[in-house]
Amino acid sequence: MPRPPSPSIPEKEFLYGSLKQSLRLDGRNPLEMRTPTLTFGPDLGWVECAMGKTRVIAQVEGKMVKPPPERPLEGLITIHSELSPMASSEYESIRPSEEEVTITRMLDKVLRRSDVVDKESLCVLSGQRVWHLRLTIHCLADAGNMLDCACLAGVVALKHFRRPEVEVVGEEHDPSERAPLPLSMHHTPFCFTFAYFPDPTILPVLDPSHLEQRLSAGLMSVALNAQRELCVVQKAGGMPLDQQEVLRIVDVAVGKAKELDKLVETRLKEDWAGRTVEVR
């Protein structure tokens, strides 16, 4: 199957023309992101995140395993991301495309390598039993900016997840009568992607739509938490930017992270309030 053709000349010219007047095709301001919709599933740790027509499902599950001998005190986290041709015909099932590699690597950096979850708290019995968390991120539809949506889904799923509290009795472990525990998390990173365009007079836009992404001259992603700590900054090539511009984008992301953090916390609280967790 051939890759979908690149946008036509009138589409390209119109997009650049309207961005010059700070107009976006979906009526947003340049630095406004689509408000994410979070839907929680019946199970803890199941989240669907939608930003416009971009949709991602994230799910966390945990099981007990024996830790590898070199790290007897730490739990394990693995991320499985599925980016199939289902999300967009730009993704091929056989060979991972460059976008796919970027997205999976970024998910790994934002959600795993930035120490989101306290791995030591996942240890049940040193050298014998630790929790192995498996985060599956399934991209359903790509209408632009899949990365931010996937990161948000992943981090919210981790926050939503509760692991059973277990007691170790001799060799055996069994779920005790206590309520499941939330994961102990160091911080909550959010990812923000900015697209910039060949014409330097066009200011970068936050959360690019599919067309904007296709016509952009490069992307810059900033992942950070509400405590002003950067986790990942990624601008791999693309059009050169001024130094001040880079720092300005980071500043914008700082503000956005605070807003997004509030939104996520409210949604999680609402969901938790409406949920009765069975205690066996």
Added chain:
Amino acid sequence: MVLDDEDFAEGTQKLTCPGEPITSSHAFMRGHGTYVDNEEVIASVAGTIERVNKLISVRAIRARYSPEVGDLVVGRITEVQPRRWKVDANSRQDAVLMLSSVNLPGGVQRRKLESDELQMRTFFEEGDLLVAEVQAFFADGVMSLHTRSLRYGKLRNGQLITVPPALIRRLKSHFITLPCGVDLILGLNGYIWVSKHLKQNEQEGEDAFDAEAVYSNRNDDIDDATRAAISRVSNIIRILGAHFVPLTDTLLLDAYEWAVEQEGGVKDLLNSDIGDALVSAVAARS
């Protein structure tokens, strides 16, 4: 950097490097190897600055061959396509040799038939080497070759040496015969064909041209002395190429004489000290 006329005084060559501003774009025009940004002419390749009146260009010291109409090139067939061959000629894109631009058996002026299209591989097939002239350019910049001369066509009885294209200057003739019984074809694309000498009448063919010989895939008998001479010339070219010395007929002759004087074996030439000695010797001789 601001250029003055003195900067282009005789004998000095100004070097530049990608991204270096050369001069103002108001006073000068940009040529190859430069671009204009922020009212400045800026070099985009590493090489020497050249100026013709108000035109500033940078000649890259090492680059792929950029063809011009009338250039003689040596190339290798990479693909047989409908009514055309694709030829690798060390350029940005493969060259095209149209079936209508080659001489076919049975008279030079013969019309091309459908049967010719079907047996294109009997003339040239993938991997064959040929010498041709750049005829024209297509709209997309691909060069089109022709072999409509008795001197052009398929190559045999020798070997191919590759040097940077910048080392081949435009000469009066690119077909050189060395007295040691070796023919040289200096393709302007940096491909050099070193082969056994063919006598004049053989080369020109009898009045009608002999298709058997022109499209033959078999080498003639080559005696050991000629083989040694071919190898020696090839090694000399390799050394000169590695030392980035431009090739001319006189230079090659000098070098060959020097190599014979040394009385070493053919392969000894490839020792680096002998190679260095050769280069300094030819430089001194001329």
Added chain:
Amino acid sequence: MTLVLPGEQVPAQHVNLKLGPGLLQLSSANGDSAIVATRAGDLNHSANRSKWWIESNSRRYVPAPQESVIGMVIARSGDNWRVDIGSAHMATLDGLAFEGATRRNRPNLKVGSLLYARVSLAHKDMEPELECFDAQTHKAEGFGELKGGFVVHCSLKMCRLLLDPKFFLLPLLGARFPLETATGLNGRVWINAKEARHIIAVSRCIEAVDPDGGSMDEAGIKKFLGTLDI
């Protein structure tokens, strides 16, 4: 109007029966034939019950002869253009199928140009072919390159609605500001207006009204237009 599902038998009988999209005649060994639906949708027939078709909505365009479409030039191959019309295969457009085109004087289309064209040949075993003029009169009839403006992608049903002169959307928008549109039956609508914000407004309205998206009604659109800056 009845809703049918794929595989359902349709009571279509007429001496001069004509089947439209979504219907298929199956004949069995004993000579009987049955008309079966191949798509889900509303079953329609003409007043004299001779023509039957199913109205449904989809996004993938299947070319049919004489339909106007909006295509994008993908490549040039010899004298022809290869044009993407959103169907399974690329369409071919003869370089001479334009008003006033001759061997010497061909339209100057670039890769990426948009075209308003008509499907001149659509056969399941062949690549579709397009033309940019009326083959009899050799007049452009409004076909040709579309310059400027913007293209909205919508569902096929939305395109058919937009082509219905009684449909509310375009007159409603046209009353607010002057605009120009070309609707292709392949789910693409080209719009042009003087100002970028007007084009954006039209594009957002089409998305909002699309039965495959917001399916907003006239009252909703009026309210929506009020919130837009036009």
Added chain:
Amino acid sequence: MSSRIEILNDGGYRSDGRRQYELRSIDIDMSPQGTADGCAVVSHGLTQVQVCVFGPREARKRAETLHDRAVLNVEVGVLPFSAGERRRRGRADRRILELAASIKSTFEPVIQTSLYPRSQIDIFVSVLAQDGGLLQACINATSVALASAGIALGDLVCAVSGGVHGTFPLLDLSALEEGDLPNVTVAITPRSGKVTLVTLETRLHVDRFGEVFARACEAGRVIHTEMRRAVRARTSKLVDAMGAGTKGTGEEDVERDVLMSEINDF
């Protein structure tokens, strides 16, 4: 990870004796390798990367050619014995693919690809030895190799890595420091001073980031001086070699001039 080695001691020296902003020694070798059109071996201290550039040449896959510019193809290979621990990385390793993708998108806007329509430029990167600063070495080596292949570039691209120890920014990290510190790699185009690449992979406070980022941008200019010197030295060596060869063949030149003027007369 706890380290017994002090990253920055009280005297202001790093574990390998460098100062805070001191870069490791840079070595750029542009001598030709095999049949490549352009070649460079760049070392930053003990990190060594070789890059070979082929092209612009006929595209291998016709379906992927672009009608208006050249296609870039970057392949990265890491030698199994390049790091302390022998480890074989397959070509499909995500880290390697990401590295290749970063190199490709860094050079795509810098190479004037529109000059070479329908062609392909192949960049083969092999990592010979790693001691930190892998991305920076790959980018610098590619930059020089492209220049030596005579491919038109808007500018050279210069990359430097940096890190933060406590509140002190450090530049050009070695593998030891990279393991312990949040690190940033920045690539700039020195003429415009603009940034083409920034990556940060570990947690770092926003305020600290700004400082190390600015330092790294400055250091990029230092790298640029070195790169320019190497490219110029190579160019002048080749120009001299060509001059030496033509000295004796003055006759040829004269004849050629006559020929040229004849042509001009037409």
